[in-house]
Amino acid sequence: MHTDPVIASRQRRVLGWLRREALPLLVLVLLLTAARSSLANHYHVPSGSMQPALQPGDRVVVDMRAYGWRLPFTTHDLVTVADPAPGDVVVFDSPADGTRLIKRVAAVGGQQVEVRGGRLLVEGQRPPEHASAAEHVGSRRITLDLAHGGGADFGPVRVPEGEVLVLGDHRGASFDGRYFGLVPVDAFYGRAVAVYHRRGDGFGWRRL
The missing domain is CATH 1.20.5 (Single alpha-helices involved in coiled-coils or other helix-helix interfaces)
Structure with a gap:
């Protein structure tokens, strides 16, 4: 034919x-x-669990290379660059239900940590005698939102090597490591670098 x-x-x-x-x-x-x-991605913040650093609706740049060069479409690092450090804002999937979350690294492997009244205590620190919205996490000074109280207490526990405790800055309104436990370091997609768009303010560059 x-x-x-x-x-x-x-x-x-x-x-x-x-x-x-x-x-x-x-x-x-x-x-x-x-x-x-x-290499790089972005994240849309769905809730106020990281207030005041992050507001609902914020769009955030995520450095996917911060902790390692990753095999595309996987969470497997071909080359490890660095481990998450206290104070880093990280993106990962919730161990509880797989929901994509953004939280702050509060403690890393080898550190003894507890949370009392929403305040982070590392290596046997005492709770502050005055109610302050400021807190030091690693080398960073962050501002907490305690308007809804401190949320659940946690610990004391010593974090195993290869795992971290993550918390939200809005301690009384954050579903975080106090509820779903410690997170393996290889579970993080990357480190949130900056807010590039905020509802009502438009585009900008607010480093985290």
Whole structure:
């Protein structure tokens, strides 16, 4: 059976277009998707659990290379760069139900930690005698939101190597490590770097 010359010509034109245009476009999309998975991404903050540092609706730049060079589309690091440090704001999936979360690293492997009245106590620190909204986490001085109290108490426990405790800055309104437990360091997708868009304020660059 002979193929109609008109149909054959049309098929050749379509195949030629696919080779010249569609295939390179598909490769570009795959490369951009892989880069987003391995290099940088963004996160939309859904709740107020990290107030005042993060507000609901904030859009945040996430450095996917902060803790390692990751195999695209996985959480497997090809090369480990650094471990999460106290004070880092990290993105990960909740061990409880898989929901994507953003929290602050409160304590890392080897540290003894507890939370009392919403205040973080590391290596046997005493609770502050005055009610202050400021707290030091690692080398960072952060501002807490205790408007809804301190939430659940936790510990004292010594964090095993390879795991961390994560907390929300809005201690009385955060579902965090006090409820779902410690998180393995290899569970983090990356470190949140800055807020690049805030509802009502528009675009900007607010480092975390």
